[in-house]
Amino acid sequence: MKTFFTRKNAIFFIAFVFLFSISDVNAQRRKKKTKGKAPIAAPAKKPSKKKSIADLTKQSEKIEGLFTMYRDTVNGSLQMLISKDQLDKEFIYFSQVANGIVDIGAFKGAYGGSKVFKIKKFYDKIEFITENSSSYFDPDNALSKSADANISEAIMASEKIAAHDAKKGLYLIKADNLFLKETFSQIKPPRFPGQSPFAFSLGNLDRSKTKVTALRNYPKNTDLKVSYAYSKPSVLNGGSRGVTDGRNVTIKVYHSLIEMPDNNYKPRFDDPRVGFFTTRVTDMTSTSVTPYRDLVHRWYLEKKNPNAAISEPVEPITWWIENTTPKEIRPIIKKAGLQWNKSFEKAGFRNAIVIKEQPDDADWDAGDIRYNVLRWTSSPNPPFGGYGPSFVNPKTGQILGADIMLEYSSLAGNLRNEGFFNTIGFEMYLEDFEKEIKHLQKDPAYCSAGQYAQLNNMFAMSAIDVMEEGELEKSKMVEEFIHFLILHEMGHTLGLNHNMKSSQLHNLETINNVSITEEMGLYGSVMDYPAVNYANDRETQGNYWTKTPGPYDDWAVEFGYKVVNSDRELNVILEKSADPKLAFGNDADDMRAPGKAADPRVNVGDLTDDAIEYAMQRIKLSRDISKGLLKKYSKKGQSYQELLTSYFVVTGQQIASANTISRYIGGVYVDRAFAGQDGATKPYIPVELAKQKKAMKALETYVFAPDALKAPKDIYAYLQAQRRGYTGPQDPRIHSRILNMQRSVLLHILHFNTVQRILDSELYGNQYSLSSMMTDLNNAIFKADIYGNVNTARQNLQVEYTNMLIGALTGRNNARYTHAAKSMILYNLKSIRRMVTNTNGNLASKAHKSHLKTLIDNALKEVK
Numbered sequence: 001m002k003t004f005f006t007r008k009n010a011i012f013f014i015a016f017v018f019l020f021s022i023s024d025v026n027a028q029r030r031k032k033k034t035k036g037k038a039p040i041a042a043p044a045k046k047p048s049k050k051k052s053i054a055d056l057t058k059q060s061e062k063i064e065g066l067f068t069m070y071r072d073t074v075n076g077s078l079q080m081l082i083s084k085d086q087l088d089k090e091f092i093y094f095s096q097v098a099n100g101i102v103d104i105g106a107f108k109g110a111y112g113g114s115k116v117f118k119i120k121k122f123y124d125k126i127e128f129i130t131e132n133s134s135s136y137f138d139p140d141n142a143l144s145k146s147a148d149a150n151i152s153e154a155i156m157a158s159e160k161i162a163a164h165d166a167k168k169g170l171y172l173i174k175a176d177n178l179f180l181k182e183t184f185s186q187i188k189p190p191r192f193p194g195q196s197p198f199a200f201s202l203g204n205l206d207r208s209k210t211k212v213t214a215l216r217n218y219p220k221n222t223d224l225k226v227s228y229a230y231s232k233p234s235v236l237n238g239g240s241r242g243v244t245d246g247r248n249v250t251i252k253v254y255h256s257l258i259e260m261p262d263n264n265y266k267p268r269f270d271d272p273r274v275g276f277f278t279t280r281v282t283d284m285t286s287t288s289v290t291p292y293r294d295l296v297h298r299w300y301l302e303k304k305n306p307n308a309a310i311s312e313p314v315e316p317i318t319w320w321i322e323n324t325t326p327k328e329i330r331p332i333i334k335k336a337g338l339q340w341n342k343s344f345e346k347a348g349f350r351n352a353i354v355i356k357e358q359p360d361d362a363d364w365d366a367g368d369i370r371y372n373v374l375r376w377t378s379s380p381n382p383p384f385g386g387y388g389p390s391f392v393n394p395k396t397g398q399i400l401g402a403d404i405m406l407e408y409s410s411l412a413g414n415l416r417n418e419g420f421f422n423t424i425g426f427e428m429y430l431e432d433f434e435k436e437i438k439h440l441q442k443d444p445a446y447c448s449a450g451q452y453a454q455l456n457n458m459f460a461m462s463a464i465d466v467m468e469e470g471e472l473e474k475s476k477m478v479e480e481f482i483h484f485l486i487l488h489e490m491g492h493t494l495g496l497n498h499n500m501k502s503s504q505l506h507n508l509e510t511i512n513n514v515s516i517t518e519e520m521g522l523y524g525s526v527m528d529y530p531a532v533n534y535a536n537d538r539e540t541q542g543n544y545w546t547k548t549p550g551p552y553d554d555w556a557v558e559f560g561y562k563v564v565n566s567d568r569e570l571n572v573i574l575e576k577s578a579d580p581k582l583a584f585g586n587d588a589d590d591m592r593a594p595g596k597a598a599d600p601r602v603n604v605g606d607l608t609d610d611a612i613e614y615a616m617q618r619i620k621l622s623r624d625i626s627k628g629l630l631k632k633y634s635k636k637g638q639s640y641q642e643l644l645t646s647y648f649v650v651t652g653q654q655i656a657s658a659n660t661i662s663r664y665i666g667g668v669y670v671d672r673a674f675a676g677q678d679g680a681t682k683p684y685i686p687v688e689l690a691k692q693k694k695a696m697k698a699l700e701t702y703v704f705a706p707d708a709l710k711a712p713k714d715i716y717a718y719l720q721a722q723r724r725g726y727t728g729p730q731d732p733r734i735h736s737r738i739l740n741m742q743r744s745v746l747l748h749i750l751h752f753n754t755v756q757r758i759l760d761s762e763l764y765g766n767q768y769s770l771s772s773m774m775t776d777l778n779n780a781i782f783k784a785d786i787y788g789n790v791n792t793a794r795q796n797l798q799v800e801y802t803n804m805l806i807g808a809l810t811g812r813n814n815a816r817y818t819h820a821a822k823s824m825i826l827y828n829l830k831s832i833r834r835m836v837t838n839t840n841g842n843l844a845s846k847a848h849k850s851h852l853k854t855l856i857d858n859a860l861k862e863v864k
Contacts, residue, residue: 053081053163053172065217066259069175077176078212079162082119082126084169090116090131090260092400094391095185098225098252098367102383103200103239104189106251109366109375109405111389112185116260117156124161126173128183130154133394134281136293141285157183179226179255180210187228187251200239202249203232213252214367220259221369227252242380254367258400260393263300267396268570270294272672273577274559275497275527275586277390279397295397297390297495298560301349306563310345316354317494319404322366322375323358326408330357332479333374336486336547340494343549343557352561369401372493374486378408385410385450386485388492402493410450410457410485411478447498449488449529452604453545456532457481459653460544462646463534463621466628477532477544484545487526491553495560499525500592501585501602502552504609511608512542521550522607524581529604531614531656536621551581577672578679589670591663594744595751599670600663600687605656612664612695615657619702622653626711630718639722644732647719651711655741658703662745664695665773666758668766686766693768693776700780703745706794709738739796749777750804752816759820774824782835786849789841795848802852805829806859826863829856 060070068081094114100106116131132151137144159173188202209229216223228251238246270278278294303311321330334355344352366373390402464474502524510516512535522543523530535541559573585602592604608614633643667687673680719732758770781801808817808825833856836849
């Protein structure tokens with residue numbers, strides 16, 4: 001074995017041991033020197049001094065008010081002061097769009113609703129909690145002890161207390177997270193299932209670009225204006241022309257924190273016989289089959305002299321005409337708005353409404369909730385003609401503020417809303433109306449009155465032009481139109497919702513009797529969407545638009561605002577509802593969309609108690625006016641855009657009238673009067689046989705006949721849109737427009753809801769049976785020409801109708817048709833099949849009949 005312990009290694013080992021020994025000796029010496037001495041402790045950290053409110057706000061601007069705010073003068077960040085007596089107290093939050101884009105529904109003036117919230121302290125945090133005000137519990141009922149059962153708590157925000165002044169009872173929190181995020185209200189709309197990936201949408205909220213641009217503070221409210229910036233790197237859809245850059249979009253929003261009103265306001269509860277906006281509340285301790293305590297939206301009016309039958313209010317409803325309003329129409333606006341004082345005087349209040357003009361040098365704007373402002377805008381793609389929202393105390397229904405937004409486009413002789421332009425005269429398909437209903441549910445003040453009225457107004461202007469009645473007559477009509485629009489939108493701000501049944505007030509004789517209509521109005525309510533009253537006989541022309549609140553409006557204001565001492569007094573008012581002059585039906589009841597609702601008297605674009613006859617007269621008038629369009633609007637040095645627009649508007653009146661007529665087929669009159677009420681009828685009464693037959697005959701003549709819906713042939717070659725950049729097809733699609741007009745009528749008559757109602761109503765009085773109606777419809781569409789030549793417009797109609805019948809048997813909605821309905825539809829198809837076996841007519845007609853035969857033969861193979 002080889003040894004490793006050499007002489008050299010031994011020397012190294014001895015040296016290592018020696019050095020280690022010396023090190024150990026030195027260590028022992030050090031220990032002896034320190035023995036008996038206390039170790040030196042590390043210096044203790046001084047406790048950090050908590051910063052006071054003064055410390056944290058020393059470089060901030062103090063803005064005192066309901067909630068005192070501090071704004072950093074360097075970076076603009078916000079801090080908020082909460083006092084101890086504000087804890088566990090109710091406040092109201094309200095938001096409004098200061099400026100935005102129509103593409104996502106965040107248009108200027110749009111209201112975001114109001115809600116009640118509380119501020120609570122939880123250890124070292126301040127919480128903002130939304131109250132649920134949709135349920136009522138009688139405090140005397142034991143169930144009220146469990147009022148919070150299965151109702152979730154909504155904590156909007158929880159902010160750490162930055163500083164506390166115990167003596168003054170003050171808490172300071174950072175406020176940026178409250179207002180620079182979507183804490184109080186959702187601004188960016190969600191993407192809905194089935195929504196196209198190409199639909200316009202906002203990017204993500206960019207905190208670096210979002211900022212508070214204005215802050216106003218008052219004893220009873222704190223208001224902030226916040227500019228929210230949404231960004232994304234790229235877009236598929238850049239939005240409308242109102243969107244500057246789809247990647248970077250700014251939405252400006254007013255936020256208001258409001259002290260809960262402390263007054264003698266008494267809530268008034270909704271009744272189905274009269275139409276007010278409401279806040280829904282359900283009585284959770286009631287045994288009633290209708291446990292509703294829905295709160296009517298109305299202003300708080302208190303008499304100066306409580307004992308007087310008529311008294312001025314302590315505080316009137318004061319309106320300000322914004323300084324953006326064209327000066328020439330300010331007197332019209334003021335005169336129109338003050339007409340509502342007639343209704344209030346009947347309810348016991350004199351001068352309830354006051355209207356003033358905003359000075360040009362005013363130090364406030366429409367975003368200040370202390371002012372109710374009537375505003376004008378001119379938008380790239382107007383969402384409305386007029387809009388009259390209000391916001392309320394959700395606990396009581398008291399209206400706390402309101403605005404009226406009016407679009408200048410409603411007065412213009414053009415159609416800026418391109419979607420509306422392309423569908424002029426077509427009633428909304430049911431799916432489109434359901435979208436509008438969603439708008440109404442989100443914002444009950446959503447209103448299309450201005451758009452409908454604009455189309456009617458443009459029709460009347462074209463008629464006046466063609467009849468060469470002069471600018472004076474046109475000015476009169478436009479002034480009455482503005483008058484009506486102001487009355488309508490102000491009605492919304494008083495709490496009234498739409499009444500689409502009121503245009504049946506007058507008969508064909510009295511509708512143009514100015515001595516009656518100037519006093520009573522053209523309709524029972526200004527809250528309708530009526531047809532313009534353009535008289536066929538120009539010698540008898542009365543008012544074009546109503547100029548005063550109608551009898552229904554007077555009655556509704558009486559219900560909403562009259563001071564009463566008991567429920568019995570209110571019931572006396574409500575029991576008048578069966579009076580025909582007080583007829584009422586709102587958006588949910590109207591028949592503007594195919595298959596929707598039941599009562600043909602509740603509709604848009606109609607007039608008089610003989611709406612079928614009035615509509616027939618309007619179709620005749622439109623045809624007469626069409627003959628003069630080419631001559632009137634072929635102006636030297638101008639394009640044919642004005643001619644095209646007038647053609648659309650005038651022919652649109654024909655189809656709007658046709659849709660009015662069609663609703664009487666299978667219609668059922670609805671009466672919401674209560675049992676035993678004077679003047680009440682049965683809740684459901686089918687439309688008279690004679691009236692339904694008259695409607696079908698009118699459709700046969702004016703919509704389905706071979707020469708129906710035709711304009712003078714010489715006009716077609718001139719229907720040219722003025723080119724703008726790279727626009728769509730230049731040639732007029734005449735056949736498509738005619739067919740779309742006819743289709744809109746058929747969509748209603750053949751809708752599964754209409755067919756079902758015809759069958760059901762046969763059980764309680766309907767004499768126009770489904771078999772009779774379907775036979776008449778078949779004859780109206782085929783009988784005039786199927787045994788000879790069929791022109792191309794009729795070919796389109798007949799194929800479309802046949803395909804609709806086939807769709808009812810084999811399409812996606814076939815299960816929604818009853819067996820009895822399918823049997824009659826099948827019978828009609830076989831009847832058509834027999835008719836098309838004849839070989840008469842020209843080659844195009846023969847080809848058409850062969851096409852129909854093939855369609856039906858193929859469909860019959862699928863029918864089970």
